[in-house]
Amino acid sequence: MELGNGRDITLLQGPFVAVPSVPTYMADYASERKLVKAAKDGNRDAFERILDICQDKVYSLVRRMVGAGDAEDVAQEALIELCKSITSFQGRSSISTWAYRIAVNVCLEHRRRNRPEVVSFDEDFADPADDPSDAAVKTELRSDVASAISTLPEFQRDVVVLHEMQGLTYQECAEVLGCPVGTVKSRLANAFVKLREMLKEHASEGGLVK
Amino acid sequence: MKCERVRDEIKAYIDGELGLIARLRVTCHLARCRQCREVEETTMDITRRLNQVEQNAAPAGLREKVMAGVGNRGQGTGNRRRLRPVFEIAGGLVVVVLVVAVVYPLFTTAKQSAHRSSELAQERLRSLPVAAKPATVDGDYDARVKGFPSPLSPVEDKTIARRADEGSAYNSLPKSKNESLGQLQSGLQIIRTADLTLQVKSFQKAYDRAVSICGSVGGYVTNSSAETEEKTPTSGTMVIRVPVGSFDRAVKRLSDLGVVKSRNVNGEDVTGEVVDLQSRLRNKRAEEQQYLDIMNRAKRVMDVVTVSNELYRVRGEIEEAEGRLKYLKSSAAMSTINLNMNEKEKVKPAPTSSIGGALKNAGASLVRTANGLAIILVWLGVYSPFWLLPIGIVIYMRKRTAAQS
Numbered sequence: 001m002e003l004g005n006g007r008d009i010t011l012l013q014g015p016f017v018a019v020p021s022v023p024t025y026m027a028d029y030a031s032e033r034k035l036v037k038a039a040k041d042g043n044r045d046a047f048e049r050i051l052d053i054c055q056d057k058v059y060s061l062v063r064r065m066v067g068a069g070d071a072e073d074v075a076q077e078a079l080i081e082l083c084k085s086i087t088s089f090q091g092r093s094s095i096s097t098w099a100y101r102i103a104v105n106v107c108l109e110h111r112r113r114n115r116p117e118v119v120s121f122d123e124d125f126a127d128p129a130d131d132p133s134d135a136a137v138k139t140e141l142r143s144d145v146a147s148a149i150s151t152l153p154e155f156q157r158d159v160v161v162l163h164e165m166q167g168l169t170y171q172e173c174a175e176v177l178g179c180p181v182g183t184v185k186s187r188l189a190n191a192f193v194k195l196r197e198m199l200k201e202h203a204s205e206g207g208l209v210k
Numbered sequence: 211m212k213c214e215r216v217r218d219e220i221k222a223y224i225d226g227e228l229g230l231i232a233r234l235r236v237t238c239h240l241a242r243c244r245q246c247r248e249v250e251e252t253t254m255d256i257t258r259r260l261n262q263v264e265q266n267a268a269p270a271g272l273r274e275k276v277m278a279g280v281g282n283r284g285q286g287t288g289n290r291r292r293l294r295p296v297f298e299i300a301g302g303l304v305v306v307v308l309v310v311a312v313v314y315p316l317f318t319t320a321k322q323s324a325h326r327s328s329e330l331a332q333e334r335l336r337s338l339p340v341a342a343k344p345a346t347v348d349g350d351y352d353a354r355v356k357g358f359p360s361p362l363s364p365v366e367d368k369t370i371a372r373r374a375d376e377g378s379a380y381n382s383l384p385k386s387k388n389e390s391l392g393q394l395q396s397g398l399q400i401i402r403t404a405d406l407t408l409q410v411k412s413f414q415k416a417y418d419r420a421v422s423i424c425g426s427v428g429g430y431v432t433n434s435s436a437e438t439e440e441k442t443p444t445s446g447t448m449v450i451r452v453p454v455g456s457f458d459r460a461v462k463r464l465s466d467l468g469v470v471k472s473r474n475v476n477g478e479d480v481t482g483e484v485v486d487l488q489s490r491l492r493n494k495r496a497e498e499q500q501y502l503d504i505m506n507r508a509k510r511v512m513d514v515v516t517v518s519n520e521l522y523r524v525r526g527e528i529e530e531a532e533g534r535l536k537y538l539k540s541s542a543a544m545s546t547i548n549l550n551m552n553e554k555e556k557v558k559p560a561p562t563s564s565i566g567g568a569l570k571n572a573g574a575s576l577v578r579t580a581n582g583l584a585i586i587l588v589w590l591g592v593y594s595p596f597w598l599l600p601i602g603i604v605i606y607m608r609k610r611t612a613a614q615s
């Protein structure tokens with residue numbers, strides 16, 4: 001079963017459950033190192049290639065952490081910081097994980113400087129290609145998921161965004177957030193407990209699994 | 211495994227983040243618990259829904275803005291990075307200055323307190339009896355002094371006469387070692403003198419008490435003088451002689467009459483001179499006895515005259531030695547205390563509080579407060595580079611950031 005977002009899931013028989021495979025952006029790790037080395041040496045094409053890899057991911061993450069209003073400015077700041085930090089990148093993680101780490105730090109700094117903004121996930125769950133016959137139901141359910149995620153505490157929502165929407169593993173989430181893997185695990189578990197409670201009524205109708 | 215714990219681990223179970231044993235436990239529990247299976251399905255639904263979310267494409271022009279920003283902000287960021295060590299150094303210097311300003315006065319005060327405590331301890335020690343006193347000068351000394359053979363002891367005379375009869379004038383010293391050692395042990399002669407200056411509340415009362423103390427220890431006052439001011443004596447001196455065994459006790463009791471301003475105790479060891487005098491006396495007496503024998507055998511007038519002259523000379527030397535010996539022993543037996551006493555100056559009573567006094571006190575307090583504020587301003591001014599510089603830099607950076615935004 002494919003869960004999308006570049007992750008392939010192998011569903012085992014019986015009670016065993018899915019084990020995610022390695023994310024696809026990790027597949028070119030060797031070529032990434034060459035790209036980083038070239039960018040450090042001053043190769044402009046390598047520099048732009050790195051920017052191409054990172055800008056969509058950084059923008060998505062920033063938009064889901066600080067909201068649509070400030071997303072562009074904060075993403076710009078994060079990408080500028082990323083460009084300036086390229087010389088100090090050690091290459092111990094993938095470029096994407098490193099970019100996420102910088103973006104998360106910039107978003108947290110933005111939250112500290114500004115009033116907290118309610119982040120909306122409605123657009124993330126909007127799907128205009130749905131069958132009109134049950135579009136209303138699906139829209140309502142997706143908006144409930146969006147509103148449920150919006151009401152999560154920031155530290156739980158960040159982990160949900162990074163793991164579920166951005167596709168990072170637990171270890172990568174821990175590196176980006178600068179916390180232990182156990183913390184990521186507990187935050188995700190608690191976030192899903194809250195999500196289940198909020199969506200209990202609609203999830204029991206059970207008509208959403210494709 | 212309990213349902214509550216399983217539900218806490220459902221998400222990690224679905225994501226494949228549980229260890230083997232934990233995964234098997236959850237699997238076994240799910241196999242027999244319908245409610246937990248429902249929770250698992252719900253969690254998988256939500257996970258699936260969240261995973262279906264697409265990445266948001268970056269808005270057009272973001273890349274160009276980033277490239278432009280990298281070019282413009284490089285300098286600013288560089289400045290901010292270059293100035294960071296300055297902030298850190300300035301902050302460190304401020305902390306060091308504050309610590310020194312707080313700790314140093316405490317350290318100085320502690321040192322002064324220790325010095326003052328040391329002075330008080332020394333003053334207290336001085337008021338105690340002198341420790342370096344001869345071991346034999348104690349309560350038994352009086353008995354030994356009394357039991358010491360007098361210069362004209364018949365025991366000695368008999369011994370000297372026996373030696374002289376044997377014709378060995380120069381062997382007239384006692385042959386008994388114990389006897390000589392006993393004489394030495396009991397003959398330790400220390401002439402002790404104390405000079406004591408006290409500040410007393412009432413000279414007359416202190417004088418009377420001093421006389422009383424003197425009498426109680428078996429001493430006597432040899433000399434006294436007093437100065438009078440406003441019809442009553444306020445200062446004076448006394449020369450007191452007390453037995454050497456009671457010397458320390460007397461000095462201590464006299465010191466308690468007032469505040470000790472100065473105290474000086476001396477001890478002159480004249481034992482050597484006493485022993486020497488005693489030895490000379492023995493020799494001279496033996497010589498005298500020999501001359502007397504010669505006188506008895508002398509036939510001619512010339513011989514008698516010559517021997518008489520020698521006898522006269524020897525007797526003079528004997529008398530002189532005996533006088534000196536008597537003086538030394540008397541001085542050692544009775545110590546001398548020179549006591550000076552001065553009355554404390556009476557402090558005039560402070561005037562009762564009044565409006566004028568309150569105004570005066572308030573004015574003095576205001577002056578002190580103003581002085582204190584002026585001192586604080588002076589300190590701030592002197593140390594202005596340490597706190598003005600970081601504040602100025604922060605204000606400048608904020609203005610610059612506001613201008614850019």
